[in-house]
Amino acid sequence: MNKKWILGLGLGVGGLLVVGGGLVATGYWADRQMDGAGVAALMxxxxxxxxxxxLNARYPFQPPATGKVLKLxxxxxxxxxxxxxxxxxxxxxxQEETLEFVREHGNALSSGSRRAQLRAAGASLRMMGKAQASLLLNLEAQRMSPQEFGRLTAVVYPEPVAAPDAGVPNVSQASDPANIALLEEQLAAIxxxxxxxxxxxxxxxxxxxxxxxxRKYITQLELASGKDVKDANAALLKKHAARIAKAANPTFDTLLTKPLNPGGTAGLPTP
Structure with a gap:
């Protein structure tokens, strides 16, 4: 039994409790299976x-234009x-509550019991809800919107870039670093x-x-690629590298950061 699986159960519980914007018979049944905690967790x-x-309205954040790099x-x-x-x-x-839940209810969940799954979903909503509520309070204390927090996370803790499929040609722009490097080689040879x-x-x-x-063309391409912004960001990230490393946690972002933004549940663990 995987603790991420338990946490992931909370994602779909809303569909069991709400249909067409209101509670229905299935919702009441599911709530009873969760010992009366399902509706409360949903609320x-x-x-x-x-x-x-x-928070997004109170502390508006203007993201950079499409294709542009966010300057830290x-x-x-x-x-x-x-x-x-x-x-x-x-x-x-x-994390501790999740492990405790798995220790206590792991056997029932492994059996495939529908009731056990619903109880896990309710517990998942409750446990993640407390942590998400804490994050929102801390964002408010820093006068920061969830939108800004999410965009900063993407810069400070970027996700690995998937390698292209074999046989699929890369589509590059003139401002891509590899192209700029080739131009610099030509410049150096002169x-x-x-x-x-x-x-x-x-x-x-x-x-x-x-x-x-x-020289002029390379400068234009570097500006278009955001190289100046990337270099400035890299210097700032290096300055705060110790704090950044200490606070790094991909699962934290999967469970708490991504759900704060539209479409943010993508990538969460599934049963």
Whole structure:
């Protein structure tokens, strides 16, 4: 029995309790199987949804344009880390409660009992709800919206990029780092040729124009790729590397950060 599986059960419980925006007979039956905790947990989740919307409205965050890199600001990075660090104790409680639930109800869950699954779903909502509520309180203390927290998470703790399928050609832009590197190699190859004393004036002028053109083009591509922003972000992340490493936890983000944003339940564990 996997504790992530238990936590994942909470994702679908809303569908058992709410149909067409209201409670139905199935919902009442499911609630009874959860010892009367299902409806209460669902109501609490709706309260948290309202809190998320309230914080997003109170502390509006303007994300960068599509394709652009988010530039980190040190004050906001420190606020982000403070909110994250303050929530880690609540996440530790979530882990311990989950393990305790598995120890107590693992055999019943392994049997495939529908009642056991529903009880686990209710417990999942309750346990994750407490940790999510703690995160929202800590975000409010830092005057930060869930939207900003999510976007900062993507920069501070980026997810691994999947390798392309074999046989599928890569589609690159001119501003991709590999293309810029090739242009820089071409630029570097020009200087030795200009030092040749046998070089004719016409050819020298042509090479100097070529070098100037390459320098200008590379600068334009670097600006388009956000290299200046990425370099500044890298320096800031390095400065706070110790705090960032200490607060790193992919499961924390899967269970608490992603669900705060629209479509954020993707990637959560499934039974």
């Amino acid at each position: 609490q989740s709706q309260d948290r949804a309202r809190k998320i919307a309230e 600001e040190e004050a906001r990075l420190e606020a982000y880390l403070a909110a994250r660090e303050a929530t880690l104790p609540a996440y530790a409680v979530l 200087s030795p040729r200009l030092e040749d004393p046998k070089l004719g004036e016409a050819e020298r002028l042509q090479l100097e124009q070529r070098r100037a053109g390459l």
